[in-house]
Amino acid sequence: MSAAPPLTPLEHGSLAHLLPPSWKSSVTAWLAEDTPSFDYGGFVVGEHVRTATLWGKSAGVLAGVPFFDEVLAQTGCTVEWHTTEGQAVAGGGSKTKMATVTGPVRGILLGERVALNILARCSGVASRTRAVVGALRQAGYAGRVAGTRKTTPGFRLVEKYGMLVGGADAHRMDLSSMIMLKDNHVWSRGSIADAVAAAKSVGGFSLKVEVEVQSEAEADEAIGAGADVVMLDNFTGEGVRVAARSIRERWAGKKQFLLEVSGGLTAENVEGYVCNDIDIVSTSYIHQGVPHVDFSLKINV
Structure with missing residues (x-):
């Protein structure tokens, strides 16, 4: 009889607890790259408090929540999630309400693209990971499925995090x-x-x-x-x-x-x-x- 497959990392607790002390400085660097000098759009919209909705628009697995939260925290905003990391995004032509962001409108727009890019990429890794792990389990494989070190320079932490969310x-x-x-x-x-x-x-x-x-x-x-x-x-x-x-x-x-x-x-x-x-x-x-x-x-x- 084959051994039972190992529990996935998400079944043991919050993966955010894995992140090293240095990870927030990476978020700071990504924000600095996106706005290296003046925030012209921020000048246009100002500081009044608004809310924004994060919509999931294509099928996949949600991953990268701590990174999304930290980007918005560094621009003065808070995030209320309506789903949990590792859950499926429906897709199929419908939109799924994932989270509500609250803060100065300038801060929301300042962090928007960086936060979305991280979430989209991390969720993509988690989605394919889960699909491959699922196919192997269905075929009867009980061992470990693992990623490799062929990651994007400067973005390894996020990609490895996505693998863990996906169950690898x-x-x-x-x-x-x-x-x-x-x-x-x-x-x-x-x-x-x-x-x-x-x-x-x-x-x-x-x-x-x-x-x-x-x-x-x-x-x-x-x-x-x-x-x-x-x-x-x-x-x-x-x-x-x-x-x-x-x-x-x-x-x-x-x-x-x-x-x-x-x-x-x-x-x-x-x-x-x-x-x-x-x-x-x-x-x-x-x-x-x-x-x-x-x-x-x-x-x-």
Whole structure:
């Protein structure tokens, strides 16, 4: 019997509690980029208090609420949500009332575009993530689905947050989070065993070592050297099933390790990789080139 799928991050509590102390300074920088000098439109509308409605206009999953709130907070506004993060936006030609923003009209319009851009992108990542995770669960996969480090420079925190809202594992956040030895590392060092030994000499007990491999022989070398995670890279779906079963049988009772598969996965082919001898399916498909979820913010008249 397959193990039960892991609980999604949202099932454990508010993801806003994950955010580091520095995240609000990113919001400040995004606002500074959008208004580097005079706010001419703000001069036109002035400071009187108004309300505006956030409308969801296309189907998707709402994600990025803390970032939206902080943008508007920094422009002197408050946000009252009428739905919760992770909930579906209806779409289908209808508009969904998502939130009410209250504050100086200049502040509402000052933060409008930055807040909407973040929400649209983060919700797009969450939407595709949930779709891919759902397809894999329906096909019987019980392991973890993870994103990759192929994120937008300066916007990684938001994209990784969207993956979590969508129900995926964020994988490593950066080069310091886990030691991943890819083909270039191995080629530069000379061998997998040598590369793993060097990594463990500096990573200590607290950092896992993952090795990208192209064959069962390379997987055996990595496991024998003490790799914690072995990534089967660019295998076919059938190749994954054969290799994973063979590796598990060969190392049963000898070494503890995780098996990951990655490379070229999409919504169209991901079910072909379903194999519960694999612990992790990782893909950049859930966060690269995703359609945005459409939102608008309209002043109430």
